[in-house]
Each structure stands twice: as structure tokens, then as C-alpha cells.
Amino acid sequence: MNDVLQSLFQLFESAPVLVAAYDGFDRLRYANKAFRSAYFIEPDETPFWPDLMRRNHCAKRGTVIRAADFEEWLISTQSRRGKVGFRAFETDLFDGRWLWMTETVREDGWMLCIATDVTDLKASTREVRQDRDLAIKASYTDELTGVANRRFVTARIEEMLQRQDTDEVSSLGCLCVLDIDHFKGINDQFGHHNGDLVLKDFARRIHRLVRRTDCFGRVGGEEFVLALPATSLEQARLIVERMLVGVRKSRPLKDRSDCKYTFSVGVAAAQPGDTPISLFARADRALYMAKLAGRDRIHIDDASFDRSGKIG
Structure with a gap:
């Protein structure tokens, strides 16, 4: 079993896809090399997801967040993050890459995140798909407070x-x-x-x-x-x-x-x-x-x- 785990670890570390696991408190517990590079995480770091997003937003790196108020965006996003067993969405990075990301959540709250670079796929319809995702988000969000509706x-x-x-x-x-x-x-x-x-x-x-x-x-x-x-x-x-x-x-x-x-x-x-x-x-x-x-x-x-x- 240890040999299998070691092989999986090596595969994840060398894979071009981004792989990360968060615990039920949304603290990062594992991230492969590709994920750490995209989100500027040191090998021994285990930040909470909100802290990671906040520091990258301030440094203008990692995920592009198109919101006038970051804290309002954070509340709205956390109101939906990890609440369903599986979801998939697109997101873009400051370095120009476009990612297709999936989140799989267990009943105990642990979440597996896997992202694939889809920068070259259907670029012409990318804005349409992003507008669709924003419309879905709006349909589940209370307009005044930003929490779930x-x-x-x-x-x-x-x-x-x-x-x-x-x-x-x-x-x-x-x-x-x-x-x-x-x-x-x-x-x-x-x-x-x-x-x-x-x-x-x-x-x-x-x-x-x-x-x-x-x-x-x-x-x-x-x-x-x-x-x-x-x-x-x-x-x-x-x-x-x-x-x-x-x-x-x-x-x-x-x-x-x-x-x-x-x-x-x-x-x-x-x-x-x-x-x-x-x-x-x-x-x-x-x-x-x-x-x-x-x-x-x-x-x-x-x-x-x-x-x-x-x-x-």
C-alpha cells in the first residue's frame, strides 16, 4: 500500500493538472507542484482558502476576481463553496491561463480540487460560458447581503x-x-x-x-x-x-x-x-x-x- 501511495504522490507531483485537497475547515492539506505554482504556495504551507485568495488578490496573482469589493465576493463565494457534492466551473488566472476546475466534496467536508488548463479550447465562446456561470451564481445569491438565498x-x-x-x-x-x-x-x-x-x-x-x-x-x-x-x-x-x-x-x-x-x-x-x-x-x-x-x-x-x- 505504501508503494501505491508513493507512486500516486509522484504522479501528482509531475502531473500538469492542478491537484489540491482541503479539509472540512477549508485549510489546504495537500497541493501538487502545479497547484502550488499557480497559487504561489510554499511546499510547507497549509493556508486557509480565504487567506490564500485574499493574499493573492492583493498581490494581483492567482485567480482573477472581477469584483469591486473583495470581501463581498468572498462571502458570496463561500456561501456556495463546498455545499454540494460536486461542481465544475471555469476560472482564469492573472498569468493568462484559463482553467476548468472541479470540486468533489465528501460528507465530512474534505474537498478534492482538480484543475485542467483549457486556455486553447473554445476561446471564442469563453465569455459566453463565464456569463452563464455568473448568472447561475446570481440565481443562488441574496443580492443585498451576498449570502445564499x-x-x-x-x-x-x-x-x-x-x-x-x-x-x-x-x-x-x-x-x-x-x-x-x-x-x-x-x-x-x-x-x-x-x-x-x-x-x-x-x-x-x-x-x-x-x-x-x-x-x-x-x-x-x-x-x-x-x-x-x-x-x-x-x-x-x-x-x-x-x-x-x-x-x-x-x-x-x-x-x-x-x-x-x-x-x-x-x-x-x-x-x-x-x-x-x-x-x-x-x-x-x-x-x-x-x-x-x-x-x-x-x-x-x-x-x-x-x-x-x-x-x-
Whole structure:
């Protein structure tokens, strides 16, 4: 077996295709020589993907990113990156090369990236294909905040529920419905433009704490959802508690230090037989209970507790 692994390693190192593997936290764990050369990575480096993209963008090398605001592009891209089992897309590099890249993702979040140089193939229709990819991206992205929209998140919830081949409820995952508290009051006091800034601030703060295997998106107004595949209720609670603390510290308006906000969360564990509609309804009811209890808190759906009264 060691001989096979050594042979594979040597093949990857000498191959002209770009090969890389990222773990579930989006840290680079392996990159062959071609990949390291294209993205300016030292042999002993293991950067996180966002850090790698940020430093290359600042140095004008690696992937060409056509966006006025890099951080907004990053949020939008991470909202979709690694959320499906396989995807393929085209991208270009500052050195003039055009790559066809595929991403294959395991259930534990590990991702295999393979890219092939297609610079000489169908150059005449390249812009058309890129416009198509941008249109697909837009159809899955919330225009204001840059995170995933209702359509994309719903598809990820459906995929999470398709794993109903196990008797362990906690292995299916959890759904969280998040709602900014007293958002109408924020709009009334600070104006709708500043209300939009609060929504953007909220999306950024939550997104920083979302794992790559999770999916966070806006479903309308001040309401957001967070799908946590293969996550127990106790794990979900810990994740959301960190988010509550982070948002409490936020002062989203530079010229109004008195502007602060909180949010409430309803959490429901997926159960065999659930549909996206039924799971969302239970999480939404839990959100309503969190609001009734005083807001700025988590409420767990009653049906998500097992018969002993413990969190499943």
C-alpha cells in the first residue's frame, strides 16, 4: 500500500493538472507542484482558502476576481463553496491561463480540487460560458447581503434530509431560523439605508462562524436560516451561542455608536420523515417561542428532545 501511495504522490507531483485537497475547515492539506505554482504556495504551507485568495488578490496573482469589493465576493463565494457534492466551473488566472476546475466534496467536508488548463479550447465562446456561470451564481445569491438565498438553502436542506438512512436523529442535522430582534424599530430609528447596513453586518458576522459544510442564507426581510448537516442539537446550540455573543458586541454604524442589535434563534433537529417544509415549520415555531421568552436567545424545538428529556 505504501508503494501505491508513493507512486500516486509522484504522479501528482509531475502531473500538469492542478491537484489540491482541503479539509472540512477549508485549510489546504495537500497541493501538487502545479497547484502550488499557480497559487504561489510554499511546499510547507497549509493556508486557509480565504487567506490564500485574499493574499493573492492583493498581490494581483492567482485567480482573477472581477469584483469591486473583495470581501463581498468572498462571502458570496463561500456561501456556495463546498455545499454540494460536486461542481465544475471555469476560472482564469492573472498569468493568462484559463482553467476548468472541479470540486468533489465528501460528507465530512474534505474537498478534492482538480484543475485542467483549457486556455486553447473554445476561446471564442469563453465569455459566453463565464456569463452563464455568473448568472447561475446570481440565481443562488441574496443580492443585498451576498449570502445564499432561499432557493440555494432549500436545496441544501433537501440534500441533508436525503441522508435518512440511519436511526440516529442527530446524524441528520439541525435547522436554525434566525431573526434580527426589533428590526422594524431599527429601520424607523436609523432609516432604511442603515437598516440594510445592519443586515449586511449580521450576514458577515454569522458567516464568519459558519463551517464550510454548513449553509447560511437569507430567506427574506430580517430572517435567515442556517442548515447544519450531521450536527447534534448540543453542537448546534454551541455554534449559535457563539453567534449570539458576537452579534451583541456589534456596532454596525460607524457614525452611530448607539446602534446595536440582537437576534433570536429557533433550532430543530431533523427527524426521519421530515421535509424541508416540516423541518422549517418546527424551527420557526421554536423561533416564535424564543421571541416570546424575551428575544436574544435560543429555543430548541420540543419535538427535538428524546423520550428521556435530553437533547437528541
